[in-house]
Amino acid sequence: xxxxxxxxxxxxxxxxxxxxxxxxxxxxxxxxxxxxxxxxxxxxxxxxxxxxxxxxxxxxxxxxxxxxxxxxxxxxxxxxxxxxxxxxxxxxxxxxxxxxxxxxxxx
Numbered sequence: 001x002x003x004x005x006x007x008x009x010x011x012x013x014x015x016x017x018x019x020x021x022x023x024x025x026x027x028x029x030x031x032x033x034x035x036x037x038x039x040x041x042x043x044x045x046x047x048x049x050x051x052x053x054x055x056x057x058x059x060x061x062x063x064x065x066x067x068x069x070x071x072x073x074x075x076x077x078x079x080x081x082x083x084x085x086x087x088x089x090x091x092x093x094x095x096x097x098x099x100x101x102x103x104x105x106x107x
Contacts, residue, residue, distance in 0.1 A: 003040040007033050011050055014057070023061040030054045044081050048074045052088060055095055064102035071096040 014029030034050045037043075055070035071092050078086050 003036060004043075004046070007037045007040075007046060007050075010036065011046075011053065015053055018053075018057050018060065023057055026057045027054065027061070030057060044077055045086075048077050048086070048088065051077070052092060052095070055092075055099065059095070059099055059102070064099040067099035068096060068103060071099060 010029050010033035014026045014033060017023075017026035017029060030050055030053050034047065034054070037046050037050060051070045051074035055067040055074070058064070058067035058070060075089070075092050075096065078089060078092075
């Protein structure tokens with residue numbers, strides 16, 4: 001399997017673990033996908049999706065500060081490639097706002 005195929009598999013497996021409520025495993029797989037994507041020069045869209053997924057997992061784990069980091073990184077990558085109309089942009093903005101409000105008002 002090519003490197004990007006492995007990235008996709010890790011990303012899918014991470015989100016499957018998330019759906020099962022196995023957030024630690026999910027985060028590990030997604031971080032491995034991110035590292036592999038970055039090491040092989042994976043597409044920016046792939047990296048954006050992985051950061052979004054990491055944000056979701058971090059929120060579900062109760063780590064809104066880390067979720068804010070991942071959502072914000074995804075948005076910055078979109079800005080860097082001039083992809084302001086990316087279909088994920090609106091969802092990322094909502095997720096970032098939600099996570100940021102959890103950081104500023106815990107509990």
